[in-house]
Amino acid sequence: MAVIVHEDFQFIVQGITGREALNFTRECLQYGSKIIGGVTPGKGGREVYGVPVYDTVREITETQRVDGTIITVPLAFAPDAAYEAIDAGIKEVVIITEGIPRKDASAVVEYAALHGARVIGPNCLGVIVPDVCRFGSLGGPAVDCRKAFKPGVVGVMSRSGGMTTEICNALTLSGLGVSTAISIGGDPVIGSTYVDLIPLFEADEDTKAVVIYAEPGGTAEAELARWTQENNSRLPIVAFVAGRFMDEMPGMSFGHAGTVVNKKVDSPADKMRRMREAGISVAEEIGDIPNLVRERIGN
Amino acid sequence: MAMFIRVDVDNSIVEKTPGLAGKLVEVCPVKIFKLASKANAVEVVENNVDECTLCDLCTQASPQGVQVIKLYE
Amino acid sequence: MRFYEFEAKQLLKKHRIPLVQSELAQTADEAQKLAADIGGPVILKPQAIAPGVAAASMREASDPAGAKAAAAELLGLDDGGRKPNGILVEARPTGEAVYSLSFTYDGTSKRPVVAAADMAGKIDDLGDTHPERIVRRHFSSLYPFSDYIAKELAKSLALEGNDLKRMTRIVSGLARLFLDYDLADLDVTSLVKLGDGNFVVLDVEADLEIEARHRQRPMLDELGFAKEDLRQVREPTEFELEGARIDEEDPRGIISPIAEFDGNIGLVIGAGGGSLTLTDAVRKHGGRPANYAAIGGNPSVDKARRLTKLVLTKPGVDKIAVMSNVVSNTRADLVARGVIKGITELGFEPADKILIFRVPGAWEADAAKILKKYGVEYCDRTVSISEAARRAVEKVG
Numbered sequence: 183m184a185v186i187v188h189e190d191f192q193f194i195v196q197g198i199t200g201r202e203a204l205n206f207t208r209e210c211l212q213y214g215s216k217i218i219g220g221v222t223p224g225k226g227g228r229e230v231y232g233v234p235v236y237d238t239v240r241e242i243t244e245t246q247r248v249d250g251t252i253i254t255v256p257l258a259f260a261p262d263a264a265y266e267a268i269d270a271g272i273k274e275v276v277i278i279t280e281g282i283p284r285k286d287a288s289a290v291v292e293y294a295a296l297h298g299a300r301v302i303g304p305n306c307l308g309v310i311v312p313d314v315c316r317f318g319s320l321g322g323p324a325v326d327c328r329k330a331f332k333p334g335v336v337g338v339m340s341r342s343g344g345m346t347t348e349i350c351n352a353l354t355l356s357g358l359g360v361s362t363a364i365s366i367g368g369d370p371v372i373g374s375t376y377v378d379l380i381p382l383f384e385a386d387e388d389t390k391a392v393v394i395y396a397e398p399g400g401t402a403e404a405e406l407a408r409w410t411q412e413n414n415s416r417l418p419i420v421a422f423v424a425g426r427f428m429d430e431m432p433g434m435s436f437g438h439a440g441t442v443v444n445k446k447v448d449s450p451a452d453k454m455r456r457m458r459e460a461g462i463s464v465a466e467e468i469g470d471i472p473n474l475v476r477e478r479i480g481n
Numbered sequence: 482m483a484m485f486i487r488v489d490v491d492n493s494i495v496e497k498t499p500g501l502a503g504k505l506v507e508v509c510p511v512k513i514f515k516l517a518s519k520a521n522a523v524e525v526v527e528n529n530v531d532e533c534t535l536c537d538l539c540t541q542a543s544p545q546g547v548q549v550i551k552l553y554e
Numbered sequence: 555m556r557f558y559e560f561e562a563k564q565l566l567k568k569h570r571i572p573l574v575q576s577e578l579a580q581t582a583d584e585a586q587k588l589a590a591d592i593g594g595p596v597i598l599k600p601q602a603i604a605p606g607v608a609a610a611s612m613r614e615a616s617d618p619a620g621a622k623a624a625a626a627e628l629l630g631l632d633d634g635g636r637k638p639n640g641i642l643v644e645a646r647p648t649g650e651a652v653y654s655l656s657f658t659y660d661g662t663s664k665r666p667v668v669a670a671a672d673m674a675g676k677i678d679d680l681g682d683t684h685p686e687r688i689v690r691r692h693f694s695s696l697y698p699f700s701d702y703i704a705k706e707l708a709k710s711l712a713l714e715g716n717d718l719k720r721m722t723r724i725v726s727g728l729a730r731l732f733l734d735y736d737l738a739d740l741d742v743t744s745l746v747k748l749g750d751g752n753f754v755v756l757d758v759e760a761d762l763e764i765e766a767r768h769r770q771r772p773m774l775d776e777l778g779f780a781k782e783d784l785r786q787v788r789e790p791t792e793f794e795l796e797g798a799r800i801d802e803e804d805p806r807g808i809i810s811p812i813a814e815f816d817g818n819i820g821l822v823i824g825a826g827g828g829s830l831t832l833t834d835a836v837r838k839h840g841g842r843p844a845n846y847a848a849i850g851g852n853p854s855v856d857k858a859r860r861l862t863k864l865v866l867t868k869p870g871v872d873k874i875a876v877m878s879n880v881v882s883n884t885r886a887d888l889v890a891r892g893v894i895k896g897i898t899e900l901g902f903e904p905a906d907k908i909l910i911f912r913v914p915g916a917w918e919a920d921a922a923k924i925l926k927k928y929g930v931e932y933c934d935r936t937v938s939i940s941e942a943a944r945r946a947v948e949k950v951g
Contacts, residue, residue: 201510201806202852202883204536230538280808280851283736283766284659289696291664307882319883322916329935330880330915342827344850347915348879351935368826370738371664397830400661425830427837433605433787435764436811436833436846438826440661444605444739445678468831469938484898485855485891485924511854531855531891535920553924 184311185337185362185382185389186274186302187250191315193274194248195220196239196263197255198230202278202319206252207231212324213316218246221263243270250274252308252318257281260304264290268299276318277303277373284371291373301373305438307343307365320365321347334359336475337383337417339376340395341368341402341438342424348468349395349422356472361388368438370399376406384417391418391475396453398425399440403453407460418478419462420471426450483530487550488513488539494546496521501543508538555762555785558601559608560642561777562740562760569731571724574746574754575645585625588643589618598624599642604634604787614646634788647754649746653711654680655725657732657740665692668729670707674744674757699729720753735773736766793868797847800860807853807884809861817842819909819950820865820874822858822893825850828879828939835943836875841950844871852884858892863900866907873909875946880935881915889913890921894928905929909949912942 197203198220208231210217217233219242226237236242239251251267253260253275260279267275275294282304294301302309308318312331320343321327330351336358340346343365350360364379366372376394383389396403403421410419428436428443429451435442443449454464463474495501502523505514511532514523539547557565560578567573575592578601579585589596595616602608611628615621625641633639653670656677660667669677671687680688689710693703704725708718724745732740737760744756762770764784782795790798797812808825819841823832829848836843845865849858865874876893878884890911897904904925911925914935922932933942 199510201534204510204538205534205852205885206883208536281765283763283769284738285666285695285733285736285763285766288659288664288666289694292694292696322882322885326916326918327882340827342825342830342879343882344825344879344884345827345831347882348828348831348939351880351914352938355936370661371659372661373664375662377662395827397827402661405662422831424827424834426834428830431787434813436813436830436848441826441830446682447678467835467938467940469940484895531895532888534885534888551920551923553920553927 184314185379185386186309186364187311187315187317189314190216191249191317192216192218192247193250193252193317194218194239194242196251196253196267198222198233198235199225199228200254203254204230206319207233209321209323209327210316213327215316218242218248239266239270239272243272248272250276250317252276252278254278261286261290264301265293268294268297273299274317275299275301275373276306276308277301278306278308278319280305282369284369287369287371291371294373302364303367303372305369306367306372307346309362309364311362312360318365319343320363330354331363332359333361335361335388335390335479337361337386337389337392338363339366339379339392340364341366341397341440342395345395345424349393349471352468352471353393353475358472358475361386368397368440370440375402377402377409380406380409380415380417384415389417390479391420393420393422393471393475396421396423397438397441398428398443398450399448401447404447404456407456407462410460410462418475420465420474420478421457421462422465422468422471423450423454482527485552486530486533487552488525488530488533489548489550490523490525491546492517492519492522495523495543498543501546504542505539505547508542510534510536514539555764555767556603557760557762558603558639559599559758560601560640562758564777565731565735565760565773566755566758569727571727571731572752572754574647574756577643578640579625579643580640582622582626582629585641585643586618586622589615589621592643592645595646596621597644597646598628599644600628600631600633600638601640601642602631602633602638603636603785607631607633636789644756647746647748649748651747653745655728655742655745657728657737659738660692663692666695666732667692668707668725670711670725672711676741676743693729695733699726699733701726704729716751717747724753736763736770737761738763793845793864796864797861800857800864804854804857807849807857808851809847809849809853809857811846811848813846814868815843815845817844818870818872819946820844820868820871821847822849822862822865822874822876824848824878824881824884824889824913831879831939832877832943835940836947838940839944839947841943841947844868849889850884852888853892855888855892855895858889859896859899862893862896866897866900873907873950875909876911876913877939877942877946878913879939881913883916885917886913886915886921887917887924890924894924903929909946910942912937
């Protein structure tokens with residue numbers, strides 16, 4: 183079992199000839215992922231590390247099954263790339279591009295919902311099921327990626343791409359390992375929040391606990407706390423909340439676009455209080471996460 | 482100048498394959514190559530050499546004509 | 555990016571939202587004259603950005619002389635290192651009823667939402683004290699705004715007849731303005747129904763989505779926004795402005811945000827989440843960061859080089875800590891190249907200037923080789939973020 187991706191998961195990369203996409207396309211291929219095509223307008227007919235490049239998404243979907251797409255095109259073209267993928271029938275859309283205004287992100291997510299597609303991101307690094315499929319940019323080159331992500335029992339959701347790997351690395355070093363890790367994105371409007379995704383982990387028999395990485399800004403943590411109280415989940419949750427220093431600096435934005443303390447619910451202190459009240463364990467340091475997970479799953 | 486990477490180009494090999502010079506310019510994600518004034522040849526843009534991401538696309542395009550050397554090894 | 559209230563009101567006026575009589579004064583004498591023109595008691599609002607300053611400093615004046623005295627005092631306020639950008643002098647009609655409206659994006663439903671209450675105030679605060687007085691309607695940023703949504707909202711405020719129609723027009727106009735101008739938040743904290751049945755907006759706060767500032771340039775030009783004016787809560791320092799320039803000039807990777815603090819540990823840290831975690835860790839171990847500078851999205855060697863030089867030449871900074879979460883897309887080797895290049899260009903030995911280099915992950919084997927060549931110890935992934943921060947704090951003394 184795995185969440186979102188699986189062993190035969192086939193995907194494409196939109197913007198495949200860019201500096202970043204070249205990097206992670208090669209890394210995914212080394213890792214064993216099935217990238218069956220790439221799209222860069224005007225560069226159709228080329229090849230990147232053996233992956234054929236097309237001008238349009240439909241050229242690929244007309245002849246092959248495409249389960250997902252990674253969008254890493256420049257920001258002005260990102261919503262258009264997402265609409266193209268959704269209209270071509272792709273159901274799992276990861277948007278790596280950073281800096282998309284929330285109005286556009288909101289429109290893309292609404293369009294996806296109308297067409298039965300799921301958006302992960304924007305401003306994320308994608309999904310990985312260790313040793314099964316890497317769908318995105320998590321972990322770096324295969325050799326480095328394997329050090330951070332070993333198969334195991336903990337599901338991870340993180341508003342920070344970088345901290346996804348940091349936390350998974352800690353879980354891997356501790357021997358607990360990772361079932362599925364999802365970098366959900368750091369923007370104020372993202373396609374899939376903790377509450378949208380946690381039922382997938384709930385249904386995944388490999389997952390025994392969930393770890394989330396949280397930041398100042400937004401209501402996602404409060405929603406998760408409410409979900410935990412309202413649903414009799416079998417999964418213990420451990421949370422880490424970064425940016426505590428920001429409680430002293432209202433109105434200033436650090437980290438991601440969605441990271442700002444303007445309202446009470448934005449504050450790390452408020453998030454920690456709500457989550458603790460809902461029975462979620464809150465870790466003081468990244469290094470404490472594995473032990474808290476062990477305590478909770480009785481291992 | 483470049484402290485970490487050196488890119489050596491043998492234009493006598495590059496010029497034997499029509500279109501190769503243009504391909505080198507096109508594949509490099511950090512613009513290390515530019516077309517030389519001489520036909521079918523490239524020049525190395527020294528300012529961009531340390532930006533090399535070791536993507537191997539240039540050496541794949543011309544295994545004999547281009548060498549990328551890590552100066553820290 | 556926060557608008558001054560007088561700017562927000564210009565936008566509302568353009569969209570034909572009824573406003574209370576309101577003029578901007580740049581001097582105390584102007585304020586006196588405007589108060590005399592309005593006649594009767596007036597409200598004076600300093601135009602400020604720093605959180606709470608504007609709201610905490612509103613003054614009421616019963617006559618023009620009082621307005622002059624209040625304006626003189628308000629013009630001297632500190633707005634995060636700036637002076638207020640003038641004083642709004644406004645009439646203060648009393649009404650039969652008062653409402654508040656708030657437009658924002660709901661991260662849970664991922665859609666824009668409008669909330670309303672039949673009392674004045676910020677909807678966020680009213681949510682704590684009077685949750686039962688608040689009504690909400692979601693709308694769409696995919697489809698054009700349709701007036702019936704505003705009508706439904708007005709109906710759920712128990713409005714009828716002309717009140718319902720007037721409120722529908724105001725909410726529809728504000729919703730379109732909110733979408734058209736890429737606002738992140740729009741709060742009308744006081745909307746009054748006058749004795750003659752008309753509604754007027756008294757107080758409004760508006761924030762532009764910072765990521766949309768480039769495509770909203772025509773509107774910002776019209777309001778007289780300078781290009782580099784990001785409306786931070788305090789005036790940006792030269793260090794912060796230079797950091798922003800370095801970021802703008804090279805689209806490869808991101809070194810934003812960058813902020814200046816008054817400590818002594820120079821930080822080159824990555825990325826969004828890692829930088830938050832690392833800043834917390836440095837402070838937890840008693841360290842005093844000299845700056846905040848998140849690097850992510852795989853910055854170019856040149857960007858890392860320029861950032862390193864900026865941080866290392868900041869007065870009071872002798873050494874830098876280069877730390878990150880386990881990196882995925884950002885490459886440890888490219889960061890190492892940039893940092894070492896920056897230090898050597900300043901004429902220093904990398905080993906003398908780097909407190910710690912903890913950037914495990916993508917391309918770490920190459921990063922370790924680069925650092926070894928320059929005599930710098932490379933910390934691998936077995937050194938935790940907290941331990942790395944502790945070592946940096948200990949070394950800086």
